[in-house]
Every structure is written in C-alpha cells, then in structure tokens.
Amino acid sequence: MNVKEYIEKNRGRFQEELFSLIRIPSISSDPSHKNDMQECALRWKNLLLETGVDMAEVMPTSANPVVFASKVIDPSAPTVLVYGHYDVMPVEPLELWNTDPFELVIQDGRLWARGADDDKGQSFLQVKAFEIALREKLLKCNVKFLFEGGEEIGSPGLEDFCLAHKDLLKSDIILVSDTSMVGADVPSITTGLRGLAYWEIEVTGPNRDLHSGIFGGAVANPINVLCKMIAGITDNDGHITIPGFYDDVEEVSAREREMLAAVPYSEDKYRESLDVKALFGEKGYSTLERTAIRPTFDVCGIWGGFTGEGSKTVLPSKAYAKVSCRLVPHQEHEKISGMFIDYINRIAPDYVRVKVTPMHGGEGYVCPIDLPAYKAAEKGYEDAFGKKPLAVRRGGSIPIIAAFEKVLGVKSILMGFGLESDATHSPNENMPIDIMDKGIEAIVGFYREYGR
Amino acid sequence: MNVKEYIEKNRGRFQEELFSLIRIPSISSDPSHKNDMQECALRWKNLLLETGVDMAEVMPTSANPVVFASKVIDPSAPTVLVYGHYDVMPVEPLELWNTDPFELVIQDGRLWARGADDDKGQSFLQVKAFEIALREKLLKCNVKFLFEGGEEIGSPGLEDFCLAHKDLLKSDIILVSDTSMVGADVPSITTGLRGLAYWEIEVTGPNRDLHSGIFGGAVANPINVLCKMIAGITDNDGHITIPGFYDDVEEVSAREREMLAAVPYSEDKYRESLDVKALFGEKGYSTLERTAIRPTFDVCGIWGGFTGEGSKTVLPSKAYAKVSCRLVPHQEHEKISGMFIDYINRIAPDYVRVKVTPMHGGEGYVCPIDLPAYKAAEKGYEDAFGKKPLAVRRGGSIPIIAAFEKVLGVKSILMGFGLESDATHSPNENMPIDIMDKGIEAIVGFYREYGR
Numbered sequence: 001m002n003v004k005e006y007i008e009k010n011r012g013r014f015q016e017e018l019f020s021l022i023r024i025p026s027i028s029s030d031p032s033h034k035n036d037m038q039e040c041a042l043r044w045k046n047l048l049l050e051t052g053v054d055m056a057e058v059m060p061t062s063a064n065p066v067v068f069a070s071k072v073i074d075p076s077a078p079t080v081l082v083y084g085h086y087d088v089m090p091v092e093p094l095e096l097w098n099t100d101p102f103e104l105v106i107q108d109g110r111l112w113a114r115g116a117d118d119d120k121g122q123s124f125l126q127v128k129a130f131e132i133a134l135r136e137k138l139l140k141c142n143v144k145f146l147f148e149g150g151e152e153i154g155s156p157g158l159e160d161f162c163l164a165h166k167d168l169l170k171s172d173i174i175l176v177s178d179t180s181m182v183g184a185d186v187p188s189i190t191t192g193l194r195g196l197a198y199w200e201i202e203v204t205g206p207n208r209d210l211h212s213g214i215f216g217g218a219v220a221n222p223i224n225v226l227c228k229m230i231a232g233i234t235d236n237d238g239h240i241t242i243p244g245f246y247d248d249v250e251e252v253s254a255r256e257r258e259m260l261a262a263v264p265y266s267e268d269k270y271r272e273s274l275d276v277k278a279l280f281g282e283k284g285y286s287t288l289e290r291t292a293i294r295p296t297f298d299v300c301g302i303w304g305g306f307t308g309e310g311s312k313t314v315l316p317s318k319a320y321a322k323v324s325c326r327l328v329p330h331q332e333h334e335k336i337s338g339m340f341i342d343y344i345n346r347i348a349p350d351y352v353r354v355k356v357t358p359m360h361g362g363e364g365y366v367c368p369i370d371l372p373a374y375k376a377a378e379k380g381y382e383d384a385f386g387k388k389p390l391a392v393r394r395g396g397s398i399p400i401i402a403a404f405e406k407v408l409g410v411k412s413i414l415m416g417f418g419l420e421s422d423a424t425h426s427p428n429e430n431m432p433i434d435i436m437d438k439g440i441e442a443i444v445g446f447y448r449e450y451g452r
Numbered sequence: 453m454n455v456k457e458y459i460e461k462n463r464g465r466f467q468e469e470l471f472s473l474i475r476i477p478s479i480s481s482d483p484s485h486k487n488d489m490q491e492c493a494l495r496w497k498n499l500l501l502e503t504g505v506d507m508a509e510v511m512p513t514s515a516n517p518v519v520f521a522s523k524v525i526d527p528s529a530p531t532v533l534v535y536g537h538y539d540v541m542p543v544e545p546l547e548l549w550n551t552d553p554f555e556l557v558i559q560d561g562r563l564w565a566r567g568a569d570d571d572k573g574q575s576f577l578q579v580k581a582f583e584i585a586l587r588e589k590l591l592k593c594n595v596k597f598l599f600e601g602g603e604e605i606g607s608p609g610l611e612d613f614c615l616a617h618k619d620l621l622k623s624d625i626i627l628v629s630d631t632s633m634v635g636a637d638v639p640s641i642t643t644g645l646r647g648l649a650y651w652e653i654e655v656t657g658p659n660r661d662l663h664s665g666i667f668g669g670a671v672a673n674p675i676n677v678l679c680k681m682i683a684g685i686t687d688n689d690g691h692i693t694i695p696g697f698y699d700d701v702e703e704v705s706a707r708e709r710e711m712l713a714a715v716p717y718s719e720d721k722y723r724e725s726l727d728v729k730a731l732f733g734e735k736g737y738s739t740l741e742r743t744a745i746r747p748t749f750d751v752c753g754i755w756g757g758f759t760g761e762g763s764k765t766v767l768p769s770k771a772y773a774k775v776s777c778r779l780v781p782h783q784e785h786e787k788i789s790g791m792f793i794d795y796i797n798r799i800a801p802d803y804v805r806v807k808v809t810p811m812h813g814g815e816g817y818v819c820p821i822d823l824p825a826y827k828a829a830e831k832g833y834e835d836a837f838g839k840k841p842l843a844v845r846r847g848g849s850i851p852i853i854a855a856f857e858k859v860l861g862v863k864s865i866l867m868g869f870g871l872e873s874d875a876t877h878s879p880n881e882n883m884p885i886d887i888m889d890k891g892i893e894a895i896v897g898f899y900r901e902y903g904r
Binding site for chain 1: 481482483541548604605606646648652657659660662664667668669670672678680682684686690726727729730731732734739742746747748753755756757758760761762764765768771772773774776778801802803804805811812846847848875876878
C-alpha cells in the first residue's frame with residue numbers, strides 16, 4: 001500500500017487519536033495543569049504502544065515526565081531518536097479563538113486547536129510516519145522516541161534527564177518536527193535556530209500606591225522608570241545597547257546571506273498579512289536576516305498600576321515586565337543572561353529598587369547540510385512536495401536541541417512542517433490537513449532512505 | 453453646649469451615620485456600581501433631612517445623581533454652598549487591606565474604610581458641623597449642600613448641572629472639605645490646586661499575537677514602542693519634553709516660593725515613610741515645589757502581552773497605558789490634552805497604530821487669602837487647633853473647583869482636614885477620630901464668624 005492510501009484508509013482513526021491528545025490541556029507554564037501533563041504523557045505512551053514499539057514508558061524527571069519508547073529492528077543498524085513535546089502554550093486571550101482550543105475542529109481543510117501544529121500535530125505525524133514505515137516494512141533503522149512536557153518553558157529537567165540516561169538515549173541522529181517551512185509550496189529544512197534568554201523585571205518605587213496629586217512630581221514612578229529602562233535597551237536603529245551583547249554573534253558569510261536572500265519572500269505580502277504599515281528591525285539587515293541570524297530584544301508582557309475600567313489616578317508602587325532576547329549561534333545564553341542582569345542593575349536609578357529574575361534560556365543551533373541523515377531528509381521532502389527543500393536558518397528557539405548536541409553528542413535534523421499561517425503560540429492555531437499528510441510522506445521517505 | 457460636648461454626646465449616632473455611608477460601595481469608575489451611586493445619594497438626602505435642612509433632593513445629571521439640600525436662615529444673609537462627593541476610589545489591590553474597605557473599623561484612634569477621609573468622612577464632618585451650628589443657633593448665613601457622585605472620575609455632568617441650575621446654586625462662597633493639611637500639628641488651608649489631564653494610549657502592532665522567535669526582530673513590538681514613547685515624554689532632568697507644555701505655567705513669585713520653603717518638612721522622614729532611597733523630580737525645584745507648583749507626567753497603569761505565571765514568549769499585538777498630567781494654574785486642561793494627543797500622534801512611528809483617548813481633566817485653582825470667608829476659615833482652624841493655619845498650595849486636583857469659579861462665579865475655600873497618613877486612594881484609607889472632631893470644631897468656628 002502506498003503512503004497516501006494508508007493515510008486515507010486510516011484517516012478517521014488518525015484524527016481520533018490526535019483528538020485524544022488535543023483534548024488534554026497540557027499547558028506547561030501553568031502549574032494548575034500538572035495532572036494534565038501526566039495524563040498527556042500516558043496518552044502518548046499508549047498511542048506509541050499501539051503503533052508497535054517494543055516498549056514505551058512514562059519516566060519521571062525533576063519537572064514534567066517524559067515519554068520514552070523504542071523499536072529495535074537490528075542492533076547493528078543506526079538508531080534514530082525522535083524528539084517532540086506534548087506541552088502546549090497558554091490559550092489567552094480566549095475571546096480571540098473562533099473555536100474551543102481544546103476541541104479538534106476540522107474546517108476549511110485545516111485542523112484547528114491549541115497544539116494542532118506545535119507540537120502535538122507535528123509529533124503525531126512523526127509517530128504515524130513511523131507506524132507506516134514499520135507496518136509496510138520500510139524501516140532500515142532502529143527508532144526511539146522522546147516526548148517531553150516542558151519545551152514551551154525551556155525544557156526544565158530534560159538536560160539532567162539526558163545526562164542520567166545517556167545509554168537509553170544513545171542514537172546516531174535526532175529527528176525533530178517542531179519548526180516551520182518557508183511556505184506550503186516552498187518546502188524547507190531548518191538548519192539554524194536562535195537561542196533564547198528570558199527575564200522578569202520587577203521595579204519597586206514607594207512602598208505603597210500613592211495619590212498622584214499629593215506625591216506626583218516628587219517621587220519616582222516605577223512604571224515611568226521601567227519604560228525608560230526598556231526604551232534604553234534598544235537604540236533608534238534597532239540595535240541592542242547592552243555593552244558586549246554582540247561580541248559572540250557569528251558574522252554570517254556573504255554566501256549564506258546570499259542564500260537567505262534567494263528565499264522566495266514578498267515584503268508586501270508579509271506586511272499585509274500582519275496588517276502593519278511598515279516593518280521595523282535592526283538597521284543594515286533584511287527581514288529574513290533579522291529573524292534568522294540576528295538577536296532581538298522583545299517585551300513579552302508588561303503590567304503595573306491601575307489597569308481596570310475608567311481613569312483612576314495613582315502613582316503605583318510596582319511595575320513588572322517579562323522580556324526576552326532571541327540569541328544566535330555562539331551567543332551563550334547564560335553569559336547573555338548575566339550580562340543583561342548586570343546591565344539592568346547598573347542603569348537602575350537609585351530612586352527605585354530593581355529585581356531581575358532569569359526565567360529560562362538556551363543556545364542556538366546550526367545543522368551541517370552534508371550529513372547522511374540530512375540527505376535522507378531532503379529526499380523525503382522531495383518525495384512529498386515534488387521539490388528539493390531549501391536549507392534555511394529560522395528565528396525560533398528550541399533550546400534543548402543545543403543541549404542534545406552538548407550532552408548526547410548527537411546532531412538533530414529539523415524536519416518541521418509548520419506554516420506561518422498555523423498561528424502557533426496564538427489564538428486559532430491550526431494545521432492544514434494536506435500539509436500533515438505530506439509531512440507523514442516526507443518522514444516515511446526519510447525512513448526509506450536512512451540506513452540503507 | 454460646647455462643640456466637644458456635643459460630639460461626645462452624639463458620638464455613637466455619628467459613627468452609625470458615617471457607617472451607613474461607608475457601607476455603600478459607591479465606586480464611580482466602575483459602571484457595575486451604578487445602583488450604589490443612587491443608593492448613596494439617597495442615604496445622604498435622608499441624613500441631611502435629619503440635620504434640619506428645609507429641603508433635600510436627589511437630582512439627576514447626565515452622569516451620577518447629585519444631592520442638593522438647603523437651609524435658609526435669613527434671605528438677606530450671605531449663603532454658603534458646601535460641596536462634597538459621595539463617590540470613592542476603587543479598592544484594588546484588595547489583599548493589601550487589613551480590614552474590609554466597606555466596613556467602618558475603629559482601631560488605634562482611627563476610622564478605617566474606603567472613603568473614611570476622601571470624601572465620605574470629610575463631607576460628613578461638614579454636615580455634622582452644620583448640624584451643631586444650626587441646633588446651637590450659631591448660624592448667621594444660609595447653607596446649601598451639593599454632593600456629587602463623580603469627583604474621582606472628573607465630575608462628568610456636574611458642570612452642565614451647574615449651568616442648568618445657576619439660581620439654585622447661587623451662593624457667596626463655596627466650602628469644601630476634600631484636601632489635606634501639612635500635618636496633624638501643622639493645620640493648613642489649601643490655597644492652590646493642580647489641574648489634571650488623563651489619557652488612555654493604545655498601541656497596535658501586528659494584527660495578532662505573534663511567535664517572537666519567528667517574527668521577533670522584523671516586526672515592531674508594540675510594548676517596546678509604547679515604552680519608548682513614554683520614556684521620551686520626560687527627559688533625564690524630569691522635565692516634560694512636549695513642545696509648548698510649560699508655556700502657560702505660572703512663574704511663582706520668589707515670595708511665594710519662600711513661604712513654601714518655610715513649611716515644616718523633613719526630606720529624610722518623607723523618604724523613609726515611602727521607603728525609597730532617593731527622591732526624583734524636576735531639576736531646579738524642591739520636593740514641596742514639585743508637588744505644589746509644577747506640572748507632572750505619571751503613568752497610572754500599563755499593560756500588554758503575557759502577564760500570567762511563567763515565561764511565555766510572545767510578540768504581542770497590543771499595548772496600553774493610562775497616563776496623566778497634573779497641571780498648575782493657567783494651564784488649560786483642554787489645550788494641554790490636545791497638545792499631548794498631537795504630540796503622541798507625531799512621535800508615533802509608522803510601524804504601529806496609536807490611539808490616544810482623553811479621559812478626564814480640569815483646571816488648577818488659586819484662592820486669594822484676603823477674602824472674608826478665608827479669614828473666617830482661618831479663625832475656625834485657630835479655634836480647633838490652637839494655631840493659625842498655613843496657606844499652602846497642594847498637588848492634588850479637584851477639577852470642579854475651577855469649574856465652579858467659571859460657571860457660578862464663586863470662589864471656594866478648601867477647609868480640608870486630611871493627613872498624608874490617611875492613605876486616600878490607597879489600601880487602608882483611614883482618618884484619625886481626633887482630627888475629625890477638630891474638623892467639625894473648625895467648621896463650627898467658621899459658622900460663628902461668617903456673616904457676622
């Protein structure tokens with residue numbers, strides 16, 4: 001049976017299985033969902049066992065549990081480790097969703113739900129491709145699975161788990177479906193990822209909320225101060241002003257910048273899809289470069305003072321922000337994090353107290369395109385999409401990928417099938433059904449090739 | 453019977469009456485409290501009728517209703533109009549209150565509740581002083597009362613009400629207890645008030661929350677932009693940078709600055725009571741000047757992006773701030789408001805959309821100290837506190853005071869008895885019982901004198 005027929009014949013079961021994962025609100029950033037993490041891991045274990053793995057276990061870590069599974073075809077054959085994550089992002093603001101985020105809705109040729117792409121959908125297509133390769137006797141390698149429950153919060157506990165289970169996780173290559181392609185008709189493999197550093201800043205002014213008439217003008221307002229500090233972190237050209245911040249940033253070669261410039265891209269369409277009149281980013285770099293090879297500074301959230309209905313006047317006691325930097329390969333997230341904290345403490349004026357708490361972080365990653373596994377992945381995309389995939393660096397971060405290389409000594413191939421329109425991390429996350437089908441085909445294609 | 457004896461004899465009833473006002477959560481900024489406004493106005497009407505006024509009515513306005521009452525002693529005698537407000541500020545953050553904000557708790561010689569000072573407590577002492585003056589036959593003037601329900605949100609509808617009821621409100625002087633003194637042992641009358649302008653700023657970036665890895669660096673982040681705009685409104689010396697902002701600011705005479713410098717004040721104590729290491733304000737002015745005769749720019753609230761537990765990465769679509777300026781006499785709030793909106797629109801970069809909504813505002817006010825009514829007020833303070841009150845300008849705003857002058861052509865005497873420690877607009881609002889007693893004595897003293 002060919003792959004397309006297999007998918008068509010099993011479509012109802014596939015969707016039921018995916019729905020059983022979607023239905024569990026496994027939001028890792030919210031401690032109240034702790035039980036959902038356990039339940040989702042267990043669901044994966046059972047789905048993996050049904051595909052025909054030799055063993056599958058839910059294993060504890062210092063944070064959320066991982067699911068580990070293994071299928072040995074031939075002890076002397078190479079081994080693939082498939083990594084994915086079963087946790088999802090929060091769903092707020094709920095009012096912007098057109099459907100219940102935890103119900104799988106099929107509409108307009110797409111699957112709509114939180115995690116439809118990131119990463120329940122993409123992990124699922126990995127597992128279904130394995131199922132097909134196994135049952136159709138296409139496998140020429142051993143396959144292990146490692147699905148974790150904390151990717152969206154920086155994979156706490158997973159690096160330690162890898163250190164403690166190096167033998168169990170022994171493999172020749174890691175396969176990951178948790179990235180995006182340039183477009184539905186422009187298949188691409190992500191060969192670079194940005195790193196991440198994330199902090200919470202707390203600014204304390206007076207010891208209580210004050211009457212802004214009686215005290216205003218004489219006592220520093222912590223929101224005003226926070227805004228000034230944040231404003232000072234970037235200049236008007238979009239450069240980050242923290243001394244030493246760019247020291248380790250890789251100067252990308254002219255050749256690679258040319259390759260990036262060759263990626264099909266319409267600035268007008270990009271702008272229009274976001275409904276912005278103009279784009280803004282670091283001077284001297286194109287949009288694709290800004291998101292791929294340059295670090296960033298973004299405020300992810302800010303709050304303080306009176307935020308209710310109406311117009312209360314107050315000089316508040318506290319102001320908060322959650323801020324993050326995307327980092328590029330060679331920037332060490334711990335070094336950057338220390339640098340940032342020192343800088344904020346240095347620029348903090350003496351009329352407020354400032355506390356900076358590092359939240360999570362990870363290094364960037366680069367994948368060489370001459371690995372046999374990369375070639376097998378290329379072949380898989382060609383099978384499914386009818387054209388050779390581009391090799392592109394992308395802006396997102398999967399900190400654990402760099403950790404895998406450091407701890408396990410194994411490179412990862414990022415066979416992702418997301419699209420910009422999938423709205424990962426946003427309301428109305430979705431994944432086109434035909435792209436999911438092609439993703440399965442591409443991975444089956446990889447298995448046809450790899451270990452031959 | 454003297455005033456102290458009268459208060460002592462009636463203390464139980466007085467506290468019950470005040471409690472009946474406190475208990476009604478008349479928060480004007482929250483539309484869900486609409487019915488409480490009506491109920492609180494009605495409660496005042498009945499309390500006023502019990503004191504012996506000729507008539508009292510709850511009267512509609514385009515916003516919350518007002519309470520109007522009147523007592524005619526002699527049609528040829530001068531008339532005092534007592535102004536107060538029955539609305540209160542919101543009570544958030546509730547967790548910082550030691551008691552229920554809508555229960556009157558008596559402890560450590562103080563009355564604790566939202567509105568204990570501002571302005572249920574202070575309006576109440578006006579009414580009780582009137583009751584004593586009337587019953588003890590000390591009144592030599594007619595007395596009217598006007599209590600409104602929107603002072604904390606800029607008195608919407610009240611100026612129109614005054615325009616429509618000029619005859620009803622006809623008076624020779626307005627008495628207001630809604631301000632503070634320099635200290636419990638330093639009685640003072642407020643002779644200047646700052647004006648106010650208040651806006652909400654909405655900054656829209658992309659049309660949806662974005663993945664900060666995929667888009668970060670290439671699309672302007674509305675929180676970063678909002679912070680930059682807010683940061684730019686003041687310079688490092690605490691001056692406001694909006695062109696023309698200071699044009700109409702009164703240059704206060706050297707003599708008045710000397711008087712202000714003579715007000716007893718300890719910078720160390722002020723700093724310590726706020727638990728800040730240093731003070732910050734406009735360069736070239738003292739703390740008392742900064743809060744009395746200089747305009748300010750304060751962010752009252754800010755919000756946007758992810759503000760929950762944990763560390764979600766997001767490039768948000770929206771960012772908001774509520775910001776306000778305290779203004780000084782001669783700065784017209786509508787002119788300043790227009791200037792601010794123009795400025796923000798001018799500095800808004802073209803990669804975001806910015807909307808500025810004016811919320812409420814009012815002019816500043818100056819009271820001459822040679823008015824007969826001012827002299828009578830001075831005498832009242834001397835009776836109660838044993839020393840002549842200082843004449844000081846204060847930083848707060850009561851926009852309707854300037855409107856009274858404009859529409860009714862009548863000056864106001866600000867016989868306020870608040871203290872800094874009363875925590876108006878903050879959690880744990882309170883008023884010392886002995887200060888409330890002295891406030892009643894001082895106003896009775898005013899009535900002994902005025903119209904003689």
